[in-house]
Amino acid sequence: MSIDVRNLNYVYGEGTSFESRALNGISFTIPDGQFLGIIGHTGSGKSTLIQHLNGLIKASSGDILYNGQSIYAEGYSMKTLRQQVGLVFQYPEHQLFEETVLKDVCFGPKNQGLTPEECQERAREALALTGVSEDIFDSSPFELSGGQKRRVAIAGVIATRPKVLILDEPTAGLDPRGRDDILRQIRKLHEDTGMAVVLVSHSMEDVAEYVERIIVLSDGELKYDGSPREVFRHYKELEKLGLGAPQVTYVAKELYERGLPIDPDMTTIEEATEEIYRALTEKKTEE
């Protein structure tokens, strides 16, 4: 699997007085099995971009290749594409509708034409992967807590066994523990199944902790593309784009400038604990 985005442009209301350019010359490639983060200010084009990736929005110009084939080619099956590229919208729990958790998660596979037994199997597997415990399978999804509902909704997409899972702010509105639980579950899913994951997020701390690579969008343009360390090195520019860096990165830079011999590009608490501890102990032994 790979998704190749080539010089993508999208204009809303083309030819009207409301015309506005939402995406401007975006190019990047998502290789098989990557855990990619997309960050950008509100209105930067993140949601518009990911809706292109499974063909919900058609680009004004430019191309998207899925496994080397243009999804805009004549006769290309959008249905197949959407089965391969699963999209979890913001607040996906608003889309829950069935009587029971299990039935709700079965809805996707059922629409793929699988037998009831296969649907059940897929649904159980997906619910296990998102960490939903079996004793609530027969509960109404509406009786669950916010975090549980969200997981059931994500399971609904995973049950269709996509090759790429795209999540638009999957932790918005959740408490800290709920955020960690969902993101750890997604990381585990990524590691266990090798599924590529695209995570859209407003939390710099979360992308620093979980993703391999970050893409930064601003006003519909791709501004940075690199590892969390590389991207957060531009923290000053990121602030101008409505973003920033994890608190840890700021601390690392300030301590480095004050003369502590540490890596100034750190992005996670784990790294920072080790680095600062090491630097302080080394300093002591020198003295």
Place this chain on the structure above:
Amino acid sequence: MSMIRAEKMTYKYKIHDDEGHVIGAKTAVDDVDLDIAEGDFIAILGHNGSGKSTLAKHMNAMLTPTEGSVWVRGMDTKDMSKLWDIRQTAGMVFQNPDNQIIGTVVEEDVGFGPENIGIPTDQIWRRVNESLEAVGMTKYRHASPNKLSGGQKQRVAIAGVVAMRPRCIVLDEPTAMLDPVGRREVVETAKKLNRDEKITVILITHYMEEVVSADKVFVMDKGRIVMKGTPREIFSQVDELLGYRLDVPQVTKLAYELRKKGVDVPAGILTREEFVEAICRLM
């Protein structure tokens, strides 16, 4: 005078099945006593389902307690004749800015509230001007709200509340949908209203860094207030907070991890500056 006072505030609701039979009851707020002084900046933390929002809705009589009492500036929220006075005293701002904006132009949206309570036109304009100034959105007064960023929209929503001249504003997760700069804008706006206009602010949030400058922090769990104190007192208790499904700001966590390894940094560090100074003293 107390801004908000509650005695044995309890809120229970019944759960019905499809046929309307009662099949259970739930206690969302459980025997809470609280006293919020005028001019305070209070932050409320708690996991999803801990009762924070239910508690907040009691602060302007959107809900009234099933047991016990709540007074808003001395007015009993159960007294129906005081309902409008209570709602003008305490305004609310919610999570999603798009659900709170109804005007097609920023200044019209801000004027909607005062217009509805029959304020004369020239005074409406004065209130609109002052409110936009207070949230730093004067520049966008003629803009269409849908052209604004999330943080800007949320500040317009706050201006709409400020235009009602409340003595207290309750913000229920106002930053949950915003980017980092938008979050900062909204929190700074709340602080400014508290500082300059002496408006009592009650901020509910899941972002720990947003509460470090509050006067007091309440932590809720299972409908009760289980921790109460200054941000430093609260964030010194990392394990307890994690137990309540919460967290601490990244620098507090970092200091905590270093302490566990024997590094002599004080507990309850709240800001980047404090952390950097503490480490520099050890260098």
